[in-house]
Amino acid sequence: MSTAPNFDEKINRIGTHSLKWDMLESFYGMKPEESLSMWVADMDFKPPQSVNDALQASIDHGIHGYFGDESEHHQAIINWMQTRHQWAVEADWISTVHGLVNGTAMCVQAFTQPNEGVILFTPVYHAFAKIIKANNREVIESPLEIRDGRYEMNLQKLASELKGHEKMMILCSPHNPGGRVWSVEELKQVAEFCQIHNLTLVSDEIHHDLVYPPAKHTVMANAAPEIIPQLVMLTATTKTFNIAGGLSGNVIVQDSALRERFKQTHLASGTSANRYGVLMATAAYQGGAEWLDQLIDYLDGNRRLLDEGVRDIAGLESMPMEATYLAWVNFEKTGLSTQEVIQRVEKQAAIATNYGAMFGQGGEGYLRFNFACQCEVVEQAVERLRRVFS
Numbered sequence: 439m440s441t442a443p444n445f446d447e448k449i450n451r452i453g454t455h456s457l458k459w460d461m462l463e464s465f466y467g468m469k470p471e472e473s474l475s476m477w478v479a480d481m482d483f484k485p486p487q488s489v490n491d492a493l494q495a496s497i498d499h500g501i502h503g504y505f506g507d508e509s510e511h512h513q514a515i516i517n518w519m520q521t522r523h524q525w526a527v528e529a530d531w532i533s534t535v536h537g538l539v540n541g542t543a544m545c546v547q548a549f550t551q552p553n554e555g556v557i558l559f560t561p562v563y564h565a566f567a568k569i570i571k572a573n574n575r576e577v578i579e580s581p582l583e584i585r586d587g588r589y590e591m592n593l594q595k596l597a598s599e600l601k602g603h604e605k606m607m608i609l610c611s612p613h614n615p616g617g618r619v620w621s622v623e624e625l626k627q628v629a630e631f632c633q634i635h636n637l638t639l640v641s642d643e644i645h646h647d648l649v650y651p652p653a654k655h656t657v658m659a660n661a662a663p664e665i666i667p668q669l670v671m672l673t674a675t676t677k678t679f680n681i682a683g684g685l686s687g688n689v690i691v692q693d694s695a696l697r698e699r700f701k702q703t704h705l706a707s708g709t710s711a712n713r714y715g716v717l718m719a720t721a722a723y724q725g726g727a728e729w730l731d732q733l734i735d736y737l738d739g740n741r742r743l744l745d746e747g748v749r750d751i752a753g754l755e756s757m758p759m760e761a762t763y764l765a766w767v768n769f770e771k772t773g774l775s776t777q778e779v780i781q782r783v784e785k786q787a788a789i790a791t792n793y794g795a796m797f798g799q800g801g802e803g804y805l806r807f808n809f810a811c812q813c814e815v816v817e818q819a820v821e822r823l824r825r826v827f828s
């Protein structure tokens with residue numbers, strides 16, 4: 439049965455083993471009851487009804503054994519990619535992993551050797567660098583440049599700095615943080631760069647369903663089919679439908695030789711699909727399309743609230759976003775030190791955010807605000823920021 443989503447519904451997540459809410463005290467020294475939790479990227483919304491129905495059916499059945507037969511899951515992915523992204527995927531290309539951080543780690547292990555370099559366009563999702571370093575590979579940062587208020591890559595500069603040991607590039611598409619939707623032209627240039635420099639290209643497209651019209655995302659495989667022999671696509675339902683706790687993701691590799699290399703590492707990891715992650719992902723793709731359209735409308739409203747509110751505060755600048763629910767706010771023009779900014783945001787405004795510096799070069803001076811919450815909370819956040827920065 440489908441029920442219209444109510445994104446205004448307040449749901450208390452405190453005491454539910456929620457990373458976002460129940461770790462506020464230990465990570466930030468903040469009391470969850472008094473705070474606005476706007477850090478880690480999950481949403482304070484229920485997922486599509488189809489997801490909870492699928493879980494409920496499994497609970498009602500009452501047996502929680504090993505998961506088998508991924509054909510329905512694969513078909514749901516194939517249908518979604520065809521209808522939402524005009525991308526023709528085949529079931530054999532898909533490996534189900536325990537989330538995309540896990541998928542990225544296995545790519546690093548499969549396609550690079552210790553001490554080799556992995557290129558990132560920074561500032562970027564912090565787990566990439568963490569995983570590269572933990573696998574004893576070198577992080578090669580290619581700082582994004584701000585032109586006309588938005589991030590752009592400088593591939594020429596990157597080419598001039600290569601040392602020859604770089605074997606992989608991880609592209610975040612759309613980009614987190616900053617919410618850039620890369621143009622087809624930019625994607626083609628990235629693909630060409632990877633061809634020239636013989637790099638495996640990992641395109642993390644976890645945010646590709648969270649795009650605000652008129653911006654339009656193009657999957658890398660469609661933008662530059664010529665890179666397919668070197669291309670690994672990462673996709674997931676987890677951000678889109680707020681089911682990140684299910685830790686599932688897809689590593690989609692069209693080229694059979696490249697895929698075999700990934701599958702070998704996947705096999706060596708000893709992991710296989712998690713029943714609940716797959717049940718949720720399948721149900722989300724099967725029954726979540728309308729919910730997602732309504733979510734985008736709601737998030738778009740929050741995006742405007744936050745952007746307009748923040749722009750009215752002297753010294754604060756929010757980067758215009760085309761995708762994601764993660765606002766990227768620059769505090770440098772306040773003239774305050776990062777420590778002072780954080781002190782005001784956390785101690786005086788009681789808002790938990792992600793610190794810009796953790797995203798790599800160029801992130802210093804920024805805080806990332808997750809606005810996937812009730813619009814009332816976004817209004818409160820703006821009000822609190824206004825109070826402590828005016």
Ligand SMILES: Cc1ncc(COP(=O)(O)O)c(C=O)c1O
Pocket residue numbers: 479536537538539540563610614642644645674676682685686687
């Ligand atoms: C670009 C990107 N990749 C991966 C993830 C996390 O993926 P998962 O929860 O599937 O490990 C995030 C989370 O915010 C992200 O922004």
